[in-house]
Amino acid sequence: MADYDAIASLHKAIPPFSPSIPVALLPYIAFLLLTATFALAFYFSTLPKSALPIREFAVASTASILGGFGVVALFNSAGVYL
Amino acid sequence: MLGFWRSSYSLFLLISLVPYVSAGHSFENTAIVRTVELGGSVVHVTTTYAVKALEDDSKIYTIALGEREHDSTSWLVAKIKGESTPLSVEERESNGNGPQLYDIKLPSPLMSGRTTNIVVETAQTHVTYPYPEEASQKDGQSLKYEADLLVLSPYDTAVQRTKIRSPFPQIHSYTEPEVEYTQDAPVTKSGATLTYGPYKNVPGSANARFAAEKQQRIAVHFSYDQPVLEITKLERAAEVSHWGANLNIQDNIHLRNAGPRLKGHFSRLEQQSQAFFQKPAPHMLPGLTLLLPAGIHDVYFYDIVGNVSTSKLRTAPSVPKGSQSNQFSVLELKPRYPLMGGWNYSFTLGWDSPLADSAGWDRERGKWVVGVPIMTTIPGTVVNEEELKIILPEGATNIEFFEPFPAIETELSTHITYLDTTGRPTLTFSYKNLTDKHSGIIYVAYNVPFSAHLKKPIAVATALMGLFVLAFVWKRVDTRIQKQK
Numbered sequence: 001m002a003d004y005d006a007i008a009s010l011h012k013a014i015p016p017f018s019p020s021i022p023v024a025l026l027p028y029i030a031f032l033l034l035t036a037t038f039a040l041a042f043y044f045s046t047l048p049k050s051a052l053p054i055r056e057f058a059v060a061s062t063a064s065i066l067g068g069f070g071v072v073a074l075f076n077s078a079g080v081y082l
Numbered sequence: 083m084l085g086f087w088r089s090s091y092s093l094f095l096l097i098s099l100v101p102y103v104s105a106g107h108s109f110e111n112t113a114i115v116r117t118v119e120l121g122g123s124v125v126h127v128t129t130t131y132a133v134k135a136l137e138d139d140s141k142i143y144t145i146a147l148g149e150r151e152h153d154s155t156s157w158l159v160a161k162i163k164g165e166s167t168p169l170s171v172e173e174r175e176s177n178g179n180g181p182q183l184y185d186i187k188l189p190s191p192l193m194s195g196r197t198t199n200i201v202v203e204t205a206q207t208h209v210t211y212p213y214p215e216e217a218s219q220k221d222g223q224s225l226k227y228e229a230d231l232l233v234l235s236p237y238d239t240a241v242q243r244t245k246i247r248s249p250f251p252q253i254h255s256y257t258e259p260e261v262e263y264t265q266d267a268p269v270t271k272s273g274a275t276l277t278y279g280p281y282k283n284v285p286g287s288a289n290a291r292f293a294a295e296k297q298q299r300i301a302v303h304f305s306y307d308q309p310v311l312e313i314t315k316l317e318r319a320a321e322v323s324h325w326g327a328n329l330n331i332q333d334n335i336h337l338r339n340a341g342p343r344l345k346g347h348f349s350r351l352e353q354q355s356q357a358f359f360q361k362p363a364p365h366m367l368p369g370l371t372l373l374l375p376a377g378i379h380d381v382y383f384y385d386i387v388g389n390v391s392t393s394k395l396r397t398a399p400s401v402p403k404g405s406q407s408n409q410f411s412v413l414e415l416k417p418r419y420p421l422m423g424g425w426n427y428s429f430t431l432g433w434d435s436p437l438a439d440s441a442g443w444d445r446e447r448g449k450w451v452v453g454v455p456i457m458t459t460i461p462g463t464v465v466n467e468e469e470l471k472i473i474l475p476e477g478a479t480n481i482e483f484f485e486p487f488p489a490i491e492t493e494l495s496t497h498i499t500y501l502d503t504t505g506r507p508t509l510t511f512s513y514k515n516l517t518d519k520h521s522g523i524i525y526v527a528y529n530v531p532f533s534a535h536l537k538k539p540i541a542v543a544t545a546l547m548g549l550f551v552l553a554f555v556w557k558r559v560d561t562r563i564q565k566q567k
Contacts (some may be wrong), residue, residue, distance in 0.1 A: 007484040007525045012404030014442035019327040029473035043474030081326030
């Protein structure tokens with residue numbers, strides 16, 4: 001019981017949870033990132049075929065990373081808190 | 083040779099007598115008063131023992147509960163009268179028959195001749211039943227409560243009495259027993275209170291022989307003008323989200339009206355006329371008012387048919403984490419149909435609340451600590467079975483939990499939901515027969531490394547990259563049926 005009381009008072013004393021990215025900003029971040037993803041994906045589709053696909057790989061990976069964070073931000077702003 | 087066996091035989095005899103001796107005749111009860119507050123599915127019993135120590139340094143006081151009483155008791159706490167810190171109570175190993183003994187450790191040992199008052203509060207569940215068992219829409223509701231007449235104790239009792247208090251004024255009948263411990267009337271009634279006693283000079287009674295020979299059952303038949311509710315199963319899931327800084331709590335509630343079964347058919351005409359003349363039947367439940375935590379938003383209430391719109395919510399603004407505030411969000415909900423006796427209604431109720439209201443960051447240990455309430459109490463209602471699931475973020479490690487009272491079963495498993503790859507660690511607690519006394523908070527401390535936070539974005543990024551790779555390959559594959567010349 002002493003254990004329980006100790007964690008209860010610790011829980012009350014410690015600073016409350018605060019996310020690294022404020023939740024109110026998430027819808028805007030989602031919009032920006034997903035717009036960038038869409039634009040980059042469009043650009044990817046216009047790239048010509050080449051022997052060493054460096055540009056294609058770079059564009060694709062940037063679009064994927066931005067899209068990854070964008071989708072997570074989108075889910076959170078829609079109310080599905082991941 | 084024989085001498086060796088003789089001495090070990092007498093040693094064995096001495097050792098076998100220890101259980102009877104260790105009940106300890108180091109106390110004497112000067113008075114025991116048991117007060118029973120009658121209710122629907124939950125009955126609260128408060129027993130005050132005025133004890134006098136007969137030996138120096140008496141530390142452990144033992145109380146006894148009869149077999150049936152022990153089976154129905156789901157909450158027991160002992161305190162010294164006037165103080166608020168609970169004492170440590172240990173249930174003794176029971177041998178199956180006879181009363182169940184509990185050892186209470188006194189805060190300071192009592193010297194011979196000193197007295198003290200120990201208050202034991204218990205909550206009993208499922209001890210009343212509707213009688214008559216069937217009632218039509220127009221009839222009233224009456225319950226019967228059965229209990230043991232005498233309070234058991236391993237020590238001699240100078241005087242004991244039991245007071246049974248009914249919340250509503252009408253008591254139809256009660257047992258008038260024949261008791262050898264009193265010269266006056268064994269039971270007296272005053273308004274809505276029955277007093278069984280005072281019974282004088284009851285010897286130590288915590289053994290099976292007393293229970294068989296001298297103990298009696300008493301029954302009280304009283305009217306109860308409120309619906310008797312029980313929740314047959316409560317499934318609560320609390321999901322912690324770090325990306326969304328949110329705690330989602332979802333309750334699947336299977337509600338049952340444990341009053342008298344409806345006799346005949348349900349008449350909507352009768353229901354409407356009762357509502358119009360404001361004379362509702364006492365065993366009919368039109369709706370419930372729930373006190374939900376402050377600071378919640380996005381509350382949903384649906385059942386198997388779909389969303390239930392007959393509800394009214396007044397939210398209260400957030401309160402700081404851990405504060406014992408009396409601010410609640412009030413939800414008045416109405417099931418799709420009024421609950422008559424014996425009817426069930428199952429629904430899902432859920433809400434989101436900011437994670438800052440329930441969780442904090444412990445910098446020293448590098449852990450987050452979240453507090454999840456075990457249930458939303460509905461006064462006077464028993465929860466027959468509860469399964470509480472606490473779903474932590476993906477990749478949580480070093481999980482420690484602290485519970486206010488032990489659960490029947492605890493399990494750590496993995497729960498998979500949106501955008502999960504390895505799944506989220508989930509703690510599952512199982513409970514039985516919870517009352518409003520069991521409303522507590524479970525604290526869980528856990529670590530989430532930074533890389534675990536990135537699991538979800540990386541998973542989505544990998545899927546998108548897969549699409550890009552597919553597009554890359556598609557551009558370079560010739561799918562024409564006829565080759566270009």
